Amino acid sequence: MWVQALSLTDFRSYEQADMQFEPGVSSIVGMNGQGKTNIVEAIAYLATLTSHRVAQDAPLVRAGTEQAVVRARVCEDDRSVNVDLQINPGGANKVRINRAAATRARDILGIVRAIVFAPEDLSLVRGDPGDRRRFLDEMTIQRHPRIAGVRADYDKVLRQRNALLKSAAGRSSVSMRETLSAWDEQLIEYGTDIICNRQQFIDDLAPFVQKAYEHIAETAQVEVRYKASSPELREALAARNSTQDSVRAALTNDVHARMDDEFRRGVTLVGPHRDEVELQLDEFPVKGYASHGESWSMALALRLGAADVLRADGVDPIIILDDVFAELDTTRRRHLADMVHSSTQVIITAAVEHDVPEELSGARFTVVKGQVSAA
Ligand SMILES: Nc1ncnc2c1ncn2[C@@H]1O[C@H](COP(=O)(O)OP(=O)(O)OP(=O)(O)O)[C@@H](O)[C@H]1O
Numbered sequence: 388m389w390v391q392a393l394s395l396t397d398f399r400s401y402e403q404a405d406m407q408f409e410p411g412v413s414s415i416v417g418m419n420g421q422g423k424t425n426i427v428e429a430i431a432y433l434a435t436l437t438s439h440r441v442a443q444d445a446p447l448v449r450a451g452t453e454q455a456v457v458r459a460r461v462c463e464d465d466r467s468v469n470v471d472l473q474i475n476p477g478g479a480n481k482v483r484i485n486r487a488a489a490t491r492a493r494d495i496l497g498i499v500r501a502i503v504f505a506p507e508d509l510s511l512v513r514g515d516p517g518d519r520r521r522f523l524d525e526m527t528i529q530r531h532p533r534i535a536g537v538r539a540d541y542d543k544v545l546r547q548r549n550a551l552l553k554s555a556a557g558r559s560s561v562s563m564r565e566t567l568s569a570w571d572e573q574l575i576e577y578g579t580d581i582i583c584n585r586q587q588f589i590d591d592l593a594p595f596v597q598k599a600y601e602h603i604a605e606t607a608q609v610e611v612r613y614k615a616s617s618p619e620l621r622e623a624l625a626a627r628n629s630t631q632d633s634v635r636a637a638l639t640n641d642v643h644a645r646m647d648d649e650f651r652r653g654v655t656l657v658g659p660h661r662d663e664v665e666l667q668l669d670e671f672p673v674k675g676y677a678s679h680g681e682s683w684s685m686a687l688a689l690r691l692g693a694a695d696v697l698r699a700d701g702v703d704p705i706i707i708l709d710d711v712f713a714e715l716d717t718t719r720r721r722h723l724a725d726m727v728h729s730s731t732q733v734i735i736t737a738a739v740e741h742d743v744p745e746e747l748s749g750a751r752f753t754v755v756k757g758q759v760s761a762a
């Protein structure tokens with residue numbers, strides 16, 4: 388898949404920018420702070436409705452304006468789709484697909500599939516469990532866009548359940564327990580769906596990460612494991628005949644078993660919002676043991692592996708490499724170039740043109756103070 392045209396209005400530093408791309412490699416070159424990442428961030432936002440840099444939408448809108456618009460024409464095989472996304476930090480985002488208004492912004496998900504690798508990704512291995520959960524959600528949504536709806540429903544139930552637990556302030560009455568239980572069915576249903584999809588993603592991802600790591604760095608035993616919040620859930624997921632039913636049963640048991648603890652602690656203690664991804668390199672946890680270079684290679688392997696998962700699903704995602712070559716030595720640069728150059732579209736940003744390996748010489752754009760020009 389590839390983006391043929393991109394137009395930004397009041398997005399980040401851009402009042403207006405219009406770009407035309409070709410399949411193959413495009414590099415966006417410019418000095419620090421000129422607006423390179425802003426461009427690729429816009430493409431990534433179309434794919435995930437989130438930014439790889441900020442959790443909130445407000446910074447995406449040009450200072451002094453109220454809304455940003457990102458428009459793109461995306462091609463896959465011989466079809467093309469026009470998407471038009473209005474980002475309104477004060478309210479709901481609006482989406483048009485081929486000029487027809489979509490019911491919800493998330494109807495756009497699945498049209499653009501993109502994998503971004505950026506310096507921020509070091510937090511995939513060194514950051515909090517929440518950073519890895521975001522990766523899981525982003526990827527399960529790119530694979531199965533309906534998960535975005537399940538995720539939103541789950542978050543809503545979780546907020547309501549947590550609000551009730553907090554208001555109970557450590558005490559539990561019969562009526563409070565009944566109200567809490569009323570949320571349980573939905574928590575379990577959505578939670579099971581999310582957990583099973585994440586587990587499936589990790590099962591599919593792990594062999595690709597092993598392969599990518601060895602390709603970029605060196606031979607090593609790489610482990611990527613989904614770690615659910617309780618031993619019972621982990622057992623249900625690990626069983627060879629694991630099914631959605633067995634996971635649901637384990638989650639149901641957990642929810643019932645932890646109710647007293649939940650009233651004491653004032654938060655929901657079981658569910659996919661407590662899960663984690665374990666990463667190991669030669670039997671040591673990556674976080675806390677791996678060197679800077681190893682952590683960086685691991686993060687890159689996770690992203691490249693994720694791209695392979697989408698390819699195995701039959702989708703060729705747009706590969707975005709934001710400012711990554713400067714961090715890599717020549718050998719690793721070459722290995723990375725090797726692994727991405729056959730993608731339908733690769734978009735690279737770099738402050739120094741020389742850092743982009745020759746294998747990836749393609750179309751060049753330069754950005755100076757928010758003005759983009761094709762070189
Ligand atoms: N909402 C906004 N409104 C106006 N300007 C913004 C907004 N958000 C970011 N900017 C500006 O955009 C610029 C950063 O752009 P960007 O991150 O794309 O730079 P870059 O070319 O990728 O730089 P680097 O090489 O350092 O990564 C900064 O000058 C920043 O002040």
Ligand SMILES: [Mg+2]
Nearest residue numbers: 423424710736
């Ligand atoms: Mg940048």
